[in-house]
Amino acid sequence: GENVEQHPSTLSVQEGDSAVIKCTYSDSASNYFPWYKQELGKRPQLIIDIRSNVGEKKDQRIAVTLNKTAKHFSLHITETQPEDSAVYFCAAASYNTDKLIFGTGTRLQVFP
Amino acid sequence: DTGVSQDPRHKITKRGQNVTFRCDPISEHNRLYWYRQTLGQGPEFLTYFQNEAQLEKSRLLSDRFSAERPKGSFSTLEIQRTEQGDSAMYLCASSLADTSRGYNEQFFGPGTRLTVL
Numbered sequence: 001g002e003n004v005e006q007h008p009s010t011l012s013v014q015e016g017d018s019a020v021i022k023c024t025y026s027d028s029a030s031n032y033f034p035w036y037k038q039e040l041g042k043r044p045q046l047i048i049d050i051r052s053n054v055g056e057k058k059d060q061r062i063a064v065t066l067n068k069t070a071k072h073f074s075l076h077i078t079e080t081q082p083e084d085s086a087v088y089f090c091a092a093a094s095y096n097t098d099k100l101i102f103g104t105g106t107r108l109q110v111f112p
Numbered sequence: 113d114t115g116v117s118q119d120p121r122h123k124i125t126k127r128g129q130n131v132t133f134r135c136d137p138i139s140e141h142n143r144l145y146w147y148r149q150t151l152g153q154g155p156e157f158l159t160y161f162q163n164e165a166q167l168e169k170s171r172l173l174s175d176r177f178s179a180e181r182p183k184g185s186f187s188t189l190e191i192q193r194t195e196q197g198d199s200a201m202y203l204c205a206s207s208l209a210d211t212s213r214g215y216n217e218q219f220f221g222p223g224t225r226l227t228v229l
Contacts, residue, residue, distance in 0.1 A: 036220075042222070043203070043221060044203070091154070099160060100147075100218060105152070
């Protein structure tokens with residue numbers, strides 16, 4: 001069935017360092033890959049997404065890369081700040097089903 | 113607040129009782145989704161609607177769960193004969209389906225946290 005694996009489950013970095021979170025999906029029909037940030041006790045919020053016709057997308061300190069052949073996609077955060085500390089979820093969806101299949105999350109801690 | 117809203121925010125119930133949650137999507141959004149999130153896990157898809165039609169339901173959803181969106185606006189999720197394993201955060205999301213874009217962002221509500229004693 002559809003599955004999204006996410007690694008690592010926890011990630012601790014020093015302020016200013018980069019953080020990378022990786023996901024692998026199983027459904028070859030997937031063509032939309034969003035990343036959500038969830039702070040403690042709050043709702044998930046979209047931070048960036050990528051569609052299958054694009055290999056990379058950047059938005060200020062955040063970038064996402066997609067390798068459709070390997071079914072891998074990754075989130076890159078540069079110049080991390082303490083306010084980046086949260087749980088990050090990757091997800092995958094295909095246009096014909098429209099449901100999001102989420103990874104298990106990565107707890108990112110940025111130490112000042 | 114013009115975002116997705118959910119009510120109640122917290123619900124404590126005893127095993128065997130029925131509970132109902134409500135979700136109000138962003139007003140022009142025609143798609144509405146329900147997810148369940150347990151501690152330390154990502155949201156898990158339950159079901160979704162386009163307008164009032166329920167288009168997909170997870171195989172994981174037992175027959176104790178039912179969802180409706182009678183007028184294509186708000187939605188309710190009912191759990192009958194609750195079990196301790198139903199304890200979770202129930203998240204609602206909405207989106208505006210636009211076939212020209214291929215896919216559309218889902219906006220999440222704050223969730224209803226259910227505790228079954």
